[in-house]
Amino acid sequence: MDFQVVVLAGGTSKNLTPLVSKEVPKPLLPVANRPVLYYVLHQLEQSNLKDLIVVVEGEDTALLVSSWIFGTFADRLHVEIAAVPEDIGTAGAIRAISRHLTTKDILVVSGDLVSDVPPGAVAATHRRHDAVVTAMLCSVPVSGPSESGSSGGKDKAKKPGRYNIIGLDPGKQFLLHIATGAEIEKDTRLQKRILRAVGQMEIRSDLMDAHMYAFKRSVLQEVLDRKDTFQSLKQDVLPYLVRNQLKSEALLNGVPQAEENGNGKVSSQNNQVLVSRILANASTPSFHELYSVDPDGSAPTRKTHKCCAYIASSSNYCVRLNSIQAFMDINRDVTGEADHLLSDISSDRNNIIGPSPKLGTKTTVGPHCMLGEGSEMGDKCQVKRSVVGRHCRIGSHVKVVNSVVMNHVTIGDGCIIQGSVICSNVQLQERVVLKDCQVGAGFVVTAGSEYKGESLARKEK
Numbered sequence: 001m002d003f004q005v006v007v008l009a010g011g012t013s014k015n016l017t018p019l020v021s022k023e024v025p026k027p028l029l030p031v032a033n034r035p036v037l038y039y040v041l042h043q044l045e046q047s048n049l050k051d052l053i054v055v056v057e058g059e060d061t062a063l064l065v066s067s068w069i070f071g072t073f074a075d076r077l078h079v080e081i082a083a084v085p086e087d088i089g090t091a092g093a094i095r096a097i098s099r100h101l102t103t104k105d106i107l108v109v110s111g112d113l114v115s116d117v118p119p120g121a122v123a124a125t126h127r128r129h130d131a132v133v134t135a136m137l138c139s140v141p142v143s144g145p146s147e148s149g150s151s152g153g154k155d156k157a158k159k160p161g162r163y164n165i166i167g168l169d170p171g172k173q174f175l176l177h178i179a180t181g182a183e184i185e186k187d188t189r190l191q192k193r194i195l196r197a198v199g200q201m202e203i204r205s206d207l208m209d210a211h212m213y214a215f216k217r218s219v220l221q222e223v224l225d226r227k228d229t230f231q232s233l234k235q236d237v238l239p240y241l242v243r244n245q246l247k248s249e250a251l252l253n254g255v256p257q258a259e260e261n262g263n264g265k266v267s268s269q270n271n272q273v274l275v276s277r278i279l280a281n282a283s284t285p286s287f288h289e290l291y292s293v294d295p296d297g298s299a300p301t302r303k304t305h306k307c308c309a310y311i312a313s314s315s316n317y318c319v320r321l322n323s324i325q326a327f328m329d330i331n332r333d334v335t336g337e338a339d340h341l342l343s344d345i346s347s348d349r350n351n352i353i354g355p356s357p358k359l360g361t362k363t364t365v366g367p368h369c370m371l372g373e374g375s376e377m378g379d380k381c382q383v384k385r386s387v388v389g390r391h392c393r394i395g396s397h398v399k400v401v402n403s404v405v406m407n408h409v410t411i412g413d414g415c416i417i418q419g420s421v422i423c424s425n426v427q428l429q430e431r432v433v434l435k436d437c438q439v440g441a442g443f444v445v446t447a448g449s450e451y452k453g454e455s456l457a458r459k460e461k
Helices: 036-046 059-072 089-096 119-129 181-185 192-198 217-226 233-243 287-292 324-334
Strands: 003-010 051-057 078-084 105-110 113-115 133-139 164-168 175-180 188-191 201-204 207-216 263-266 307-311 318-320 382-384 399-401 416-418 433-435 450-452
Touching: 003 036, 003 089, 036 051, 036 059, 036 105, 036 113, 051 059, 059 078, 078 089, 089 217, 089 233, 105 119, 105 217, 113 207, 119 133, 119 207, 119 307, 133 175, 133 233, 133 318, 164 207, 175 192, 175 201, 175 233, 175 307, 207 217, 207 233, 207 318, 217 233, 233 307, 318 324
Parallel strands: 003 051, 003 105, 051 078, 133 307, 382 399, 399 416, 416 433, 433 450
Antiparallel strands: 105 207, 113 318, 133 207, 164 175, 164 201, 188 263
8 A cells, every 4th residue: 555654753742741751752651561652653564554754853852762663663664763843733743744755645643542443444445535634533532540549630430531523424434524622612613515515414522533644645735835824733734624625626726715604503512413404415425526516417617625534443442642641541451451452462361460570478460460571579569450660679568559650660668659650760768658640750759758649750950
């Protein structure tokens, strides 16, 4: 399949502080003791999409990511690393590497996506419809603890988030409307032009834009060249293409055309709204073609383009690591209900314990846990629904529940860690109690300290 793939891996995300650092940028944040970027690259390899450009923010981050990729995927993927400035946005990142894009179609995917949806299925849908853009949509993830106990956030119950308001045709093949960000709190305005052409539209708020897009390269580059204020693929480029799919001459011959002012209005409060009628025979997947011809049935006189949707099955796993809560959720899921993502790791138990573990007497590692290579635990310790990294030293009488402990962490006797993230090279002295905390890399928590809902990190020099 002749696709170039662009993986937008990011860099030091502010909303993941203090988990990210110069030593561990976002693409290398561990999910079940593997960098989050591994999961996207593995899925691309499985779909035989092996011609990749991995875009990273900052030269230092690019060196770290490059070293890991070439050490892990040597001879398996053809990868080019592109460093771009920080905070230029996803659209800006594509502009910055535009000269490297040469194929008819490109697949753009976020490096923080952990999913079992085959990227090749999205690419195939795009090609089948000869679309300008195809966006992957998946069920809104449920956030929060899977069982009783804390999971690193203030909310104590699992609940779905609200990400997008999406309009689909009756066949659920074409993307007719999308609202993101602050727009979802407003009334939804639907274009009469599209309503007249399609006949009916289904409005959904239970689907998430997963940030995996197939684009027709020539159109994407033209939009980015002409709309130089566009910063986000999700919030700027995709809605623009969707709004203009029945007046594609605005894109394809360089003649700007004002966007239609006439809109239909639908309250965003309803989860599903059916806006019906006008052209009864137009409620088909070919409404673009029907719209493009004159009413007398003569040859096409209007140019249109197709914006398609690939809707993942509700049984698929699909979550983005774009917040601390998501980091907790994904680590919990990948060692639990989504452990098929670790299919290449063999274990005859319901937990995963790395080679050469040293466990003291009466120490238990419960179901849906992971203990990394070379880690040691003293006597009478308990680990429940948690991930412990490599080469950690854990004393006696320690409890770790619903938490993530990264690599080379030292935990003293009698510590209790619940719903927390402990970054690499942290030292917890004896009898420390942490609940719903994040401890940044290299931090030392003094003996007997108790913290709840705190973010602890060394001050930047």
